[in-house]
Each structure stands twice: as structure tokens, then as C-alpha cells.
Amino acid sequence: MRVMGVDPGLTRCGLGVVDSGRGREVLPVAVGVVRTPTDLDLAQRLLRISESAEEWMDRYRPDVVAVERVFAQHNVRTAMGTAQAGGVVALAAARRSIPVMFHTPSEVKAAVTGNGSAGKKQVTAMITRILELETAPKPADAADALALAVAHCWRAPMLARLAAAEAMAAAQKRRYEERLRAQAAARKAGGQ
Incomplete structure (x- = not known):
């Protein structure tokens, strides 16, 4: 399975692609960051992010896109x-009929570090080790995108089993x- 992880942001949007192998084996494919200038109009910034995400989807052909879910941030503007x-990344994936899965930061941190409140340095260190990279991905948005992709690879089988169990219970x-x-x-018919 090929997964494209996306750490969304207006100033820096991290993108990472990995291939899952047997068991917990995960191989790096690509990593990068889309940057948009803060003085650019919001719509133009979103367009640049969308175009870059579309280019990555067309180039790397992921089976699924894993996006960080905005959970809670103190700064409403940043959130x-x-x-x-x-949203624009999810839309780009939907236009290509690529499933989109959202993961919270704590789910991703727990999956790659074992600690749902791990810091960025710990996530970067673990992603560097897990993917056997020679150098740590920089900036942190790039490492976070890879962490999202890896976390999805590792969580997807469990999520599929849960969905199957829920469907069976509902039936x-x-x-x-x-x-x-x-x-x-x-x-009622017998009592009449």
C-alpha cells in the first residue's frame, strides 16, 4: 500500500509518501514541504497547496491520503x-477517487513513538530511525507528514478490522x- 501523508499548514504544508511492506516494514518514497508566502492572498496560498498536492498525487499515485486532523489549537487563525x-488536499484526493483518512496528532505520535504526547524532536528521531533515513527530514512538517503516512500504514489493518466488526454488529x-x-x-395477529 502506498500512503501519502499530509501535515497541513498555510505557511508550510508537509508531504510524505511511503510504501508499506510486510508486517511493520515501511519504505520511504518521497518527502517535501510546500511553502506559501504569508503576504499572498489566502485563496492563492490554498491554490498553491492544492496544486502541489495534486502534482504529488499524480506523480506518486498513493492508494490513500492520510491527513492530520485539526484537533485543538489555541490560535483560532492557525487552526x-x-x-x-x-481541506484542499482532501478535495484534490477526492477528485482522484483516492480515499482520505484523518488522524489526530496524538494518534500519530502514539503510533510512531509509543507516546501520544511526544514532542516534534522525538517524532523526527523515530521517523528517521523507522525509515532508516541518513538524515532527519527537515523542517518538522516534513517529518510529521512521513509520520502520518507511517502511522496510517500501521493503523489501517486495525481500523479495517474495527470497521468490519462494527458492520457485523450492526447487521x-x-x-x-x-x-x-x-x-x-x-x-398481535394470534391475539385477534
């Missing part, structure tokens, strides 16, 4: 910019409720 950048619940309705209808 809005992050959400908007993530069993429907059958049970249908049986109860049929029994109630039979009792």
Missing part, C-alpha cells in the same frame, strides 16, 4: 488555516430487531 489547507442488531418485530406481529 482555520490548517483546516483549510487540509446482527438489524436481524435481531427484525426477529423481534416479526414475533410481535405474530403475537
Whole structure:
């Protein structure tokens, strides 16, 4: 499975692509950062991010795009910019019929470091080790994008099993409720 990880941001949007192998094996494919000038109009900044993401999707052909979910930030303006950048990337993927999965920062940190509150340096160090990179990806947005891709590779099988279990439980619940309705209808018909 090829995964494109995206650490969304207006000033720096990290992009990383990895291939999953057997077990927890993950191989690096590409990493980079899209930068937009702060003095550029918001719509133009989003357009640049979208165009770069589309170029990466067309070049690397990911099976899925993993985007960091905006969870909570103290600065509302930063949170809005992050959400908007993530949104244009998700839209670019949807136009290509590429599934998009969102992961919270703590899910990603827990997956790659074992600690959901790990710092950026720890995430970068672990990604460098996991992917056996000669040098650490810089800036941190690039490392975070790779971490998102790796976390998705490792979490996807579990998420698929959970979804299958939920679907099975829902189907069993429907059958049970249908049986109860049929029994109630039979009792009602027998009592008339």
C-alpha cells in the first residue's frame, strides 16, 4: 500500500509518501514541504497547496491520503488555516477517487513513538530511525507528514478490522430487531 501523508499548514504544508511492506516494514518514497508566502492572498496560498498536492498525487499515485486532523489549537487563525489547507488536499484526493483518512496528532505520535504526547524532536528521531533515513527530514512538517503516512500504514489493518466488526454488529442488531418485530406481529395477529 502506498500512503501519502499530509501535515497541513498555510505557511508550510508537509508531504510524505511511503510504501508499506510486510508486517511493520515501511519504505520511504518521497518527502517535501510546500511553502506559501504569508503576504499572498489566502485563496492563492490554498491554490498553491492544492496544486502541489495534486502534482504529488499524480506523480506518486498513493492508494490513500492520510491527513492530520485539526484537533485543538489555541490560535483560532492557525487552526482555520490548517483546516483549510487540509481541506484542499482532501478535495484534490477526492477528485482522484483516492480515499482520505484523518488522524489526530496524538494518534500519530502514539503510533510512531509509543507516546501520544511526544514532542516534534522525538517524532523526527523515530521517523528517521523507522525509515532508516541518513538524515532527519527537515523542517518538522516534513517529518510529521512521513509520520502520518507511517502511522496510517500501521493503523489501517486495525481500523479495517474495527470497521468490519462494527458492520457485523450492526447487521446482527438489524436481524435481531427484525426477529423481534416479526414475533410481535405474530403475537398481535394470534391475539385477534
